Amino acid sequence: MMYCRIKDVMTQEVVRAYGETPFKQIARLLSDNRISGLPVVDDEEKVIGVISETDLMQRQTHQDDGYEHRRVRRPKLTFSARTAAAKARARTADHLMTRPAITATPDHYVTEAAQIMREHGVERLPVVDDKGHLVGIVTRGDLLRVFLRTDDEIRREVSRRVVLGLDVPRCAVDVEVDAGVVTLRGHLRRRDDAELAAWIAAHVDGVVAVTSHLTHRPDTRARSTVVVSGHM
Template sequence: MTRTVIAVGRQATFKDVTQNMREWHVSAVPVLEADGRVIGVVSEADLLAKEEYRDGVPAFAEPRERMEQLRKSGALTAGDLMTAPAVSVHEDAPLTEAARIMARKRVKRLPVVDGEGRLAGIVSRVDLLKVFLRADEDIAEEVRHDVLDMLPGANSPLLRVQVEKGVVTVMGELADSSLVPVAARLIRSVEGVVDVRFDLD
């Protein structure tokens, strides 16, 4: 995550929010209470509602989401503009959980909060993709020591781990074949793993 985060208070004006987003090249900003708790997020889509409805209003038959955008088109402060409650993730959550939340909620940036709900940072899609730049040697080392060595029956010296471009291949002898799906699931949870293959005797 990025720890230096541009955020605004609920009383920040429409223009303040727009200027902050432009100056810092971000597509959304968290909205905070005075104690640092995240209460919402203002995105570019929230701001664009003002321009979208400048010349008129939608028909009453429009979907409810469109009516919400109409409401936001008249907003003057971050508190009125924001989408609330904010979709966020706890700072101790694994990257996989952040990725799932972002995919399900269709958000590009996710505020990271501490146990009290205060802003600790922000994670973006780019941050999530950085794990796939991890060195193959580092991935292999973690698979060996944090997965196979800890899995009963899989810590055989006859097992070898090879990683190429994030694809993990486990080779050699495994006494209990029922461990294969368990090992595969655990290996896939290692940051930077693209895929898992087994080449067992």
């Protein structure tokens, strides 16, 4: 496979809280470590929830507005509103955290992690082993690291993947990379090979887009230019 896995980009030294960790200590952990969230674990280091800055801010947004407002009849609260109100009164991580935690495993691909974050609207994923023990954490910033690869690193990987995937000599496909944009040139046997080469290149970590100027034998059209977006 072409995507790197979460274990390649995750942080292994994880700042965490326990169920009994006090509110102010959680705030201090976030501030001192300059992070916006952390996992909550039990005594066996199994992830039981997560806390974000938003959870802590519930205390500010639900401050009492004054005596006269308490006398006004308010509409029945929704489930989410009741949850927010409960967090505003929380004194420990156990009542402040969001559960169950959305987690990932070290062998998830970074693309899968990005999809999980997008689907659940979260900015970080605790990484757990097959027994649910905390082994790391991955953030959106960690996933973006794949785009910090140098053009030379990308070029070498694209070339290697294309050669292996098509079973052709290295000289058959010339690979150029500029700011993450891959350009493919060369002559292949079949149109399918040219399309597969572009697909392979587009799915290498760090590739922003692919422009293919590959040609193929006369069984198909002469020359075509294909632009393919990167995988993330």
